[in-house]
Amino acid sequence: MIHSLAAWGALRDFAASVIVWTRPHSAIPAGTVDNTIFIDPELSEAETKCVLMHEIIHLELGHVGCQPTSVEREVQLMVARRLVQFDDLRRVAGWSNCPREMADELGVTEQVVLDRMATLDGDEIQTLWPPSDHIA
Numbered sequence: 001m002i003h004s005l006a007a008w009g010a011l012r013d014f015a016a017s018v019i020v021w022t023r024p025h026s027a028i029p030a031g032t033v034d035n036t037i038f039i040d041p042e043l044s045e046a047e048t049k050c051v052l053m054h055e056i057i058h059l060e061l062g063h064v065g066c067q068p069t070s071v072e073r074e075v076q077l078m079v080a081r082r083l084v085q086f087d088d089l090r091r092v093a094g095w096s097n098c099p100r101e102m103a104d105e106l107g108v109t110e111q112v113v114l115d116r117m118a119t120l121d122g123d124e125i126q127t128l129w130p131p132s133d134h135i136a
């Protein structure tokens with residue numbers, strides 16, 4: 001698993017933060033109130049890492065309460081950029097084009113892999129999938 005401690009390491013910057021292992025609401029697996037992060041204890045390791053990073057980014061940005069969809073989307077993209085480094089994505093994309101397999105190898109959720117692909121610029125896309133590799 002790549003960068004498996006990234007989310008936990010980021011938590012060091014929030015020494016006053018507390019993690020409570022309980023689902024905050026039936027509709028969401030994690031949430032933050034003040035400096036307390038609530039996480040559903042039934043999540044997989046990859047899911048836990050991803051939702052923890054998501055909540056840490058909310059703390060970093062000073063978000064309070066529910067955020068608009070556009071803000072949540074930007075946080076999702078930030079999570080993807082932090083947890084999936086381009087070089088790691090390139091290595092995995094060299095042998096798989098299946099987001100689920102890529103996620104398993106990278107130790108993140110499939111949605112985080114898809115979000116990371118959504119952040120790629122033209123040069124990165126060409127690096128991952130050169131035109132010469134395409135079959136017409």
